[in-house]
Amino acid sequence: MKSREAKHEVSKAQILQKEAALQSTKIRLSYTRLNASWIDNSAGYHVAERFQNVGAMLSPNTPIVSIYDLATITAIVEIVERDYYRMKTGQVVQITTGAIPNKAFFGIVARISPFLSSSTRQGRVEIEISNQDFALKPGMFVIAKVKYMSKAAVTAVPITALARRENTEGVFWVDTQRSVACFLPVEKGIIQSDLVEVSSPTISGFVVTLGQHLLEDGTSIDLPGEKENNRETQSERKRGSREGGKKSERGKGKE
Numbered sequence: 001m002k003s004r005e006a007k008h009e010v011s012k013a014q015i016l017q018k019e020a021a022l023q024s025t026k027i028r029l030s031y032t033r034l035n036a037s038w039i040d041n042s043a044g045y046h047v048a049e050r051f052q053n054v055g056a057m058l059s060p061n062t063p064i065v066s067i068y069d070l071a072t073i074t075a076i077v078e079i080v081e082r083d084y085y086r087m088k089t090g091q092v093v094q095i096t097t098g099a100i101p102n103k104a105f106f107g108i109v110a111r112i113s114p115f116l117s118s119s120t121r122q123g124r125v126e127i128e129i130s131n132q133d134f135a136l137k138p139g140m141f142v143i144a145k146v147k148y149m150s151k152a153a154v155t156a157v158p159i160t161a162l163a164r165r166e167n168t169e170g171v172f173w174v175d176t177q178r179s180v181a182c183f184l185p186v187e188k189g190i191i192q193s194d195l196v197e198v199s200s201p202t203i204s205g206f207v208v209t210l211g212q213h214l215l216e217d218g219t220s221i222d223l224p225g226e227k228e229n230n231r232e233t234q235s236e237r238k239r240g241s242r243e244g245g246k247k248s249e250r251g252k253g254k255e
Helices: 001-028 226-254
Strands: 047-049 065-069 072-081 090-095 098-112 123-129 143-146 155-156 161-164 168-175 180-185 186-190 195-200
Touching: 072 098, 090 123
Parallel strands: none
Antiparallel strands: 047 065, 072 123, 090 098, 090 143, 098 123, 155 195, 161 168, 168 180, 186 195
């Protein structure tokens, strides 16, 4: 009887031992699985890179994958010194990319670097862009457009019209009455795309946009259509003189 009880106790101990081994194995198995969860339950998290293969033995702090939140993309742009102080956090920025030419994205200036790079003289600006359709991808090149200010009814000239004479920037304004090009120093305002605002002086009419290197202040120029008008005038004069000569001859014959 005692022998049976002893065997029973041994069997119970073996069961407990096996259960402990099973629990230990389950714990070790759980170490082979990675579970990640986020408070916001966003669907924008994607595995961008995988650094390890299945079955690899890892040591602590070994990177396994990189995960990106594509629902919100951060664009990094470098701002030149001239525009640095015009940037403000919260400004709306229009974002375009050559990969998606027919679509514009909009973001907000989130952070502005407190200093400029000593080598490039540019400041880092971070723009947060809503990307709910995941169209933008990390690594893309983008073009950022920021509206600093807006003006209406301003005088603007093509940026190709700007010329420099004796360290002074200006434009060659066309005096149509005298058919000469006059160099006018100008003060620039807003520059957008291929146009530049002329803050002063107030000008109107035509400016030279090509071949300014051949001009000086007061250089005579040929205006479009001027030669044709001169030719027509000369032909009319010749025609008039011929008709006058014919009339005089006819009159002489009648006498």
